[in-house]
Amino acid sequence: MVTKLSNRPRKLAHIHLGVDGGAERFFVRLSKALAERDVEQIAFIRPDRSWRDELARHCDVRELTFSRSHIKRHFVRWHITHEIKKFGASSTLGWMSPASKWLPKPGPNMRTFLRLGDWPDGFHTYGNVQHLIGNTPDIVAQAIEMGWPADRATVISNFVEPLPEDLKPVDRAAYNTPSDAIVLVHLGRFVQRKRFDLMIKAVAQLPQTVHAWLIGDGELMNEMIALARSLSVEDRVHFMGWQRDPAPYLKAADILVCPTDDEPLGNIVLEGWNVGLPVIAAASPGPSWLIENGVNGLLFPCGDVEGLIYSVRNTLARADKIKSLVKNGTQSLEQNLSAISISDQYLRLFSMDISSS
Structure with a gap:
């Protein structure tokens, strides 16, 4: 029997500034797995990412320029916050430390998370981060050693999708x-x-x-x-x-x-x-x-x-x-490390209802 965790809408916002690599492949995979669990999603990414169209198959994609300018940075964050509220997300997930500076302020109707797939390098931009997710115990342990509260950190690993049975090797x-x-x-x-x-x-x-x-x-x-x-x-x-x-x-x-x-x-x-x-x-x-x-x-x-x-x-x-x-x-x-097992862990952490999944 699966416990019903929340009556909130199953809506999730992502902020991802990555380019190409294993972290980006997992981002697309997780978004797809959550979409298959009836989670509606919106993602804010940099323009012209090679994986943009694949992500857009199951996620509303918004391409933004993330400026380093102090004034423009606040405008972009305001825009993201406005769009997340309009979308009605109950959780926002930032991907890697650079995304932390763009996270909106959490509130009674929206929680914020930051997922790390690499070692933390300090928390000076983590003011709007409520909870850290590390994909290995060592990442979380290092964050705690650096002063992050242990009760606000969780380990959730990655997964890979089963390959097509007709996958052909290159020549x-x-x-x-x-x-x-x-x-x-x-x-x-x-x-x-x-x-x-x-x-x-x-x-x-x-x-x-x-x-x-x-x-x-x-x-x-x-x-x-x-x-x-x-x-x-x-x-x-x-x-x-x-x-x-x-x-x-x-x-x-x-x-x-x-x-x-x-x-x-x-x-x-x-x-x-x-x-x-x-x-x-x-x-x-x-x-x-x-x-x-x-x-x-x-x-x-x-x-x-x-x-x-x-x-x-x-x-x-x-x-x-x-x-x-x-x-x-x-x-x-x-x-x-199956898609079902890992997406269940994310849904529980986000306090989303998984009773019908």
Whole structure:
């Protein structure tokens, strides 16, 4: 029996200033999942986001320019507040710290939340935030250590959507990758903490049959291209660029690797499980929370290229181990990280009625 939590209208406002990445993919997924639970939504986003049309299928999208000007900032916040009141939202959810400065003041008919998918960097813009949501225990713990009230913080993880049964992998030949190669895949922004360099260094010490697909873009891409060239593995390290939907690429790979040094959650771990890949990850906070080492994935010490190489070799040497890791990773998603389970947690926190869902 599901408890009826509130008679309020099931209306939610979002404020999201992001560009492209795992957080944005989850934003669209959560909005869709809530729409399927009969939650009416409005979202304030920056113009020309690549995911705008996908979001608009189930959410009223308002594109705004979020100015840094003190005067314009107050006008934009006033406009957002006016539109939220007119819409009749009972809750407003800001996404990541930059959204906090645009949150309207909470009141008797509207509560405010801020969702963090990364470490908090201070609360100086959190004046209108009533409640924090972190997608891992470590994010919430750090916020509390920094002084945020524990009774105003909640952990709610991410989820991934089941993939279409007819999902087709990309053609390896289109990316100069032999059909019989062992493909390691990593994706994200080309920034220092994502440690794309570990992938390249590992490939240089692994057999010639091992290739790496690096999906994403960012400031360090040219440096990583130069590193691959200096290690003479430019023919086995493939830079795939940013992909709005990485699933067909993951489907064509053999092992997902998350070598990030400081990963709060690790959406790519979930995405790897979702396509049925064995997952190897650096033991940073998020993956260490998601992965039981040796059961649903393998962990190696952060920054340890030899540990990564050992994990890859150990995985490739045992077909039974691959099968077990994949099976248990799939179970982890289905049992703990489904769209229904996670959206239920949001609805409860927002005090929305889920009795009919």
